[in-house]
Amino acid sequence: MADLEYHIPVMLEPCLEGLDIQPGGTYVDVTFGGGGHSRAILDRLGENGRLIAFDQDEDVKAHLPEDGRFSLVDENFRHLKRFxxxxxxxxxxxxxxxxxxxxxxxxxxxxxFSFRADARLDMRMDRRTERTAWDIINNYDEEALRNILRTYGELTNAGFTAKCIVRARSQQQIDTVGQLKEAVAAAMGRDKQAKFLAKLFQAIRIELNEEIDALRAFLTQSVDVLKPGGRLVVMSYHSLEDRLVKNFIKRGNFEGDIHKDFFGNDLRAFDPLNGKAIVPDAEEEARNPRSRSAKLRIGVKRA
Ligand SMILES: C[S@@+](CC[C@H](N)C(=O)[O-])C[C@H]1O[C@@H](n2cnc3c(N)ncnc32)[C@H](O)[C@@H]1O
Structure with a gap:
């Protein structure tokens, strides 16, 4: 059974269908988490099949499947090809x-990671690294803060929020989630505080864990590791990530430019299986609110 307390797997069936699992095939789940998707993949694999999972968070080791066909790589998926x-x-x-x-x-x-509880500013997925959210909040200059809040958090008042952080830390170091919330109180407005804080925390988390760089490296290497006809199935929760995935699958580059060879053929490594991203249905959204922003895209590796 999947560890549903750890994480409820999102769009499980569409992901499995997208992978088009062959019983004797080799599959990779680069984000093991609670293992919901991994366990369902193992259920569909035959005795000669193989599943390699990645996760950089050591907490996942508490509930790994005991299965000879399974192995965990406790590393960042930006090193996909090497491992x-x-x-x-x-x-x-x-x-x-x-x-x-x-x-x-x-x-x-x-x-x-959550603004709903007080804790030290951390947000590391991989706790073997030293840098934490504390370093970003206390050491980034105002312009760098504004840029990440605008780009990764899509905060409309990123500039003012960055100013609030810099002003507060000039009085006293910002060590905790509670202190950060106090620091940005003036930027939060009265309504939609939770939405504002979710965006702020998302921005810091994406920056700290270098999530966009890791995604780019992973997508680039997926081309080299997949067989022709192999499937790339990616679920993202942020428009910036989804744009990279979409452009990479549809166009073969992150910018979405159309590149053709001498004969006019598209230069891209994948054919998209669907024109539009697949999203959760209303029933799943109601059952699992965390699935709400999910977008699933599937590419088939070209010959
Ligand atoms: C959304 S959860 C995956 C949930 C999983 N599919 C399930 O159903 O339980 C994402 C997981 O991927 C891991 N992760 C995120 N980015 C990663 C990266 N660049 N390298 C390795 N693991 C990463 C996180 O630590 C987290 O456990």
Whole structure:
């Protein structure tokens, strides 16, 4: 059984269908989390099938499947190709990525991902690294703060919010979630405080964990590790991530430019399986509110 307290898997069936699982194939789940998707993949694999999962958060080790067909790589998926080679797993038949953080990471107050609990500013997915959200909030200059709040948080008042942080920390270091909330109180407005804070925290988390760089590296390497006809299945929760995934699958580059070869053929590594992103149905959204912003895209590796 999947560890549903840890994380409820989002769009499970569409992800499995997208992977087009062959019983003897080799699959990669680059975001193991609670293992919901991984366990369902193992259920569909035959005895010669293989599943390699990645997760950089050591907490996932508490509930790994005991299954000879399964192995965990406790590393960042930005090193996809290197570790698949090390595990003698190349080439692979399908890759699944369910980006972002798990419910477990949000719900563990001391991890500092949630604005709903007080904790030290942390937000590291990989706690072997030293840098935390504290460094961003206390050390980034105002312009750098404004840029990440605008780009990763899509905050309309990113400039004013950055100013509030810089002003507050000139009086006293900002160590905790509670102190950060006090620092930005004037930028929050009266309504929609939760929405504002969700965006602020998302921005800091994406910057700290270098999520956009990791996604770009992962997508680029997926081309080299997949067999022709192999599936790339990516679920994202942020418009910036979805744009990168969409452009990469549809156009073969992150900017969305159309590149053609001498004969006029599209230069891209994947064919998109669907024109539009797949989204959760109303029933899933009601049952699992965290699925609401999910967008699923599937690419089939070209020959
Ligand atoms: C949304 S959860 C995955 C949930 C999982 N599909 C399930 O059903 O339980 C994302 C997981 O991916 C991990 N993760 C995110 N970015 C990563 C990266 N760049 N490298 C390795 N793991 C990453 C997080 O630590 C988290 O556990």
């Amino acid at each position: 698949l080679r090390l595990h003698n797993a190349l080439p692979v038949d399908g890759i699944l990525a369910d980006l972002g953080v798990s419910s477990h990471q949000f719900d563990e107050a001391e991890r500092g």
